[in-house]
Amino acid sequence: MRLIIAEKPSLARAIADALPGSGKRQDGAIHCGDTTVTWCLGHLLEQAAPEAYDPADKQWRLDRLPIVPQQWKLMPRSKARGQLAVIRKLIKQASEVVHAGDPDREGQLLVQEVIDYMKYRGPVQRLLISDLNRPAVSRALASLRPNAEYHPLFQAAQARARADWLYGINLTRAWTLTGRQAGHDGVLSVGRVQTPVLGLIVRRDNAIRDFVPHPFYPLWVDLKVALGQLRAWWAPKEHQPLDDQGRLIDRRPADALAAQLPGASGQLTQLDQQEKRQAPPLPYSLSALQVDAARRHGLSAQVVLDICQRLYEQHKLITYPRSDCRYLPEEHLPLAQRSLSGACQNDQALQQWLKGADFSLRSKAWNDKQVGAHHAIAPSGKPADFSQLSATEGHVFRLIVRNVMAQFYRPLRTFEVKAEFTLLEEAFRARGQSILDPGWKPLFTTRDESPPLPTLTQGEACQALGAAVEEKETRPPEPFTDASLIKAMMNIGRYVDDPAVRRTLRDTDGLGTEATRAGIIETLVQRGYLVRKQKALRATKLGSALIAALPSAVSTPERTALWEQRLRAISEQQDNANTFQQALLDDLRGLLSHSDAARLRNSLQTAQGEAGGPVKRASKPRNRYSKKKANSKGSRKTPVQ
Template sequence: MRLIVAEKPSLARAIAEALPTPATRREGYLEAGDTWISWCLGHLLEQAPPERYDPRYKQWRLDDLPIVPQRWELMPRSQARGQIAVLRKLLKQASSVIHAGDPDREGQLLVQEALEYLGWRGRVERLLVQDLNRPAVARALGNLEDNERYRALYEAAQARARADWLYGINLTRAWTLIGRQAGYDGLLSVGRVQTPVLGLVVRRDREIAAFEPKPFYVVWADLEVAEGRLRAWWLPDESQPLDEQGRLLDPRPAQKLVQQLPGASGHLSELEQKRKRQAAPLPYSLSALQVDAARRHGLSAKRVLDVCQSLYERHQLITYPRSDCRYLPRAHHREAARTLPSACRGDSTLSAWIDAADFNLRSKAWDDAKVGAHHALAPTGRTADMNKLSQDEANLFRLIARNVIAQFYPALETFETQATFVILEERFQAKGREILEPGWKPLFTTRDEAPPLPPLTRGEPAKVLDATCEEKETRPPEPFNDASLIKAMMNIARYVEDPEVRRTLRDTDGLGTEATRAGILETLLTRGYLVRDKKALRATRTGHALIDSLPAAATRPERTALWEQRLSAMADNQDAPAPFLTALVADLQGLLGEASASRMNDALRAARQREAPEAPASPKRGTKRRTSSRSTASPRRRKSGESASSTSSSNRRRKPKRSS
């Protein structure tokens, strides 16, 4: 018998439906002719806790750190024992095995680690399914590959899991212990992604708290030109008192100029006019969708991920959602004239957009060279019954479909003008934009554009009809919200101070992955390090104290972003796990050497004096704390995230759920 091991039951069902023989349901698997299709339940296995390596690690002691296993062990997750037994029985009878994990680093790991744990030594083929529609699954079944081709991807995922365990276990234990010495009786978890994200929010909150608004002044003048009127703004030169953004800080020059302007004459000294073409926004990656959905529909990043999983697994309306790619395969372009109308005919808005689409157009979104393990989110072609979707499901499906439909619309064409006038020896500037071809733009907004400038000719005269000096005030940076924090994680190079590292990180995937970013935000909220203040995300006093007590390097994004870079290199067979883990242990020893109870005490004292929200109450000493090794990011699967359980089962009082 041939055994196919899928990542989850929904994928197993989709595979069974694509086979020529109807499937029969068995206990823990499906049987279709000479094929068994079974499944994992996300990760069936987890990293063994420290006490599995040595019983003395049941008690947390600084002297035992760092804990570094010499031979790594996995153990079954408690809720997965039954399914492990099913797979063990099937593997003993199987003649061949097909790995059908999701087409990414973590999907490669969770099936392959189960096969190796259960002792399978035969050849394994790899099935890569991008969407769950029967034709797509059938095509994938006809294009099996040798799983050995993906050995490097597996080793990269395995290195990630071990590195997260090392980092989370050791630093969480260390900082929880020094927290106790300083009088804080709660868990202080540290993670290679979670903590830098918290650091971003803490630093933003402090910028806002320290911000002192300052007035600045702008002058505009209404001008009469040969063929109409326009408004132009004064461009003060460097002889004026300006801030670093070129804003005028002293009202007196502005007030003096305004008194002289009415009736004054000048001329158009510089005229720049350009015709521009702008292609449609690319189809969505998960993070790009999370940013847009937060702005348009007020959805949290976690909610977007959950809804996308429902659209993918339950409704089978979209392709694999945990994608970091914004491009589509060329083969999808050939099928789009059939799949998109079929997918969208259940919605009047989408149908109207489809009717105006030109399927002969090919945008830059169709690029095989830029498609890796995943492609961008797209409709599968199954018709969406909008009456059976929740409001959130319908809203996200429309967004995903819209961005793909937009690829079959012409480019947005505009005529942009920048005019500079000289009046009373001072420069004034006006800008205008005229839409020549709306193209894809109406699919994204119905807002009216600002009126274009009247026709202009270089050197023509201009007369001031009116002028005003307006007092404005500098504004603090906006607090982070779900959209802006996800965007910051995607574009983490902007928050890196070292110019060399910043250049390196511009081409990486940022902080965290598509699959983990939503879970990281929810973990910080659950652990009381962040709170939601309306739509804003703010750090609590506990969050501030934790960041202040840690070495600065542990709170900034450089380390974890460079981790992801090395993991990507491993997945591409350009790096090896052993040197990476050896360097990490050396790094950990340096960080642990900076654990200081006195520094923690100072941080806690400072936090109590801050204008920051309180964290949820911590358990009192002597009380028991029920915990689970399951991820707070996903109740069913920990996907390419950080380490799971970081403590022993006997240390119930302050045992963390995960060190991430």
């Protein structure tokens, strides 16, 4: 008997539907001739709690840290024991096992750890499915690979899980116990991803709080040229009183120049005119979709992820959503017209977009070299029944279809002009844009970025009609929103001070993964470290106090981003999981030596004083390694990082 172990029931049903045989469901499995399909319920196993290694560690004590298991143990989740018993019975009868976890690092871990836990030693094949529709599943079933090929991916996932345990257990215990010494009665949770994310927000909030505005004074002049009029802006010379962004901070020179300008003659001294072509935006990765859905529809990252899971599993309208890739396989190109036609079938707006598509075009999105374990999110081709979709599900589905549809629209062609005029020996600059061919742009917006300028000729004369000085004020940085925070997590190198580290991170994964970013934000909210104020994400007093008390290395993104880089190297057999863990332990011991009750007490008091009220006690997070585990029925979520 061949046994296929899927990651979740919905995937198991899709596999069974594509297999020959009756597909009889019985006792936690679906029987299809000589093949049986069973499933996990997300993670069936979890890392054992510290007391499973030594009963003395049930009590939290500083002198017991760091806790380092010598032989790692996995424990069944409390509500997963029934399904584990089903798999155990079936795997004893199996002559071959097929691993059907999701096509990513966590999916590789989730099923393989169950196979290993059962001590199965027979042949194991790997089934990779990113689209739950029957034709796609049938193609995947015909393309099984040896599971051994994906062992490095499993090693990377396992290293991540163990490292998160070591980091989270030890630092959370250390700072919680230090917090008690400082007078704080509550758990202070620390994680290798969640804490740097909190640090980003705290530092942004501090920058907003400490921001001191100052005025600046732009000067404009309206110019008459041969074929019309335009407005140009003064570009002060460096000897003028300027801020670090080149803005004039003393009004007097601007007023003096504005008084002289009306009626003055000048000349167009520099003219840069060029046609530009802009390719359509690529199809979505999950994070890119979360950013756009937050901006356009005000949806949180977690809501977008939940919607995508329903569109994928329940409605079968899209391909695998937890993707970090924005490219599509070249073999999908010939099928695109059919899948987009199906996706657009029951929606008037999508039908209009479909009419404008030219399927003879090929964009840069179709590139096998850019596709890894999974490809960009795309419509599956199944017609959508919008009466069965919520309004927000419809919004997200249209975004996904739109970005794939855009690949069959012409590039946006614009004519851009930059002009510099000289009057009274001073430079005045103007810029404009005209659209030659809107291409894909109407699918995204009907707004022009900047108005066109009159037709200009190098060296032509100009005359000032009028001028004025405006008084403006610098503004503080914007608080983070779901959209800007996800984008920051994707591009974390921008928030790193060290130039060498920034260069290293430029082309690597960001903070967290596609599958975990939304959950990290929600966890910080649930634990009382963040609060949503309209669309803004702001740190609470407790969140600010914790960041102030921790060593900066714990709350800045360098470490966790470099972790992701090393984990990727392990998955590509360019690094070793044991050396990675040893480096982590050396780092961890150094961090534990910095737990300081006096520093924490001071930061808690400072946060209270600044905010004018008591620091709210953190709600105690569920022990993610305890036997009384919430949400163990079907959670695919990894332990909070």
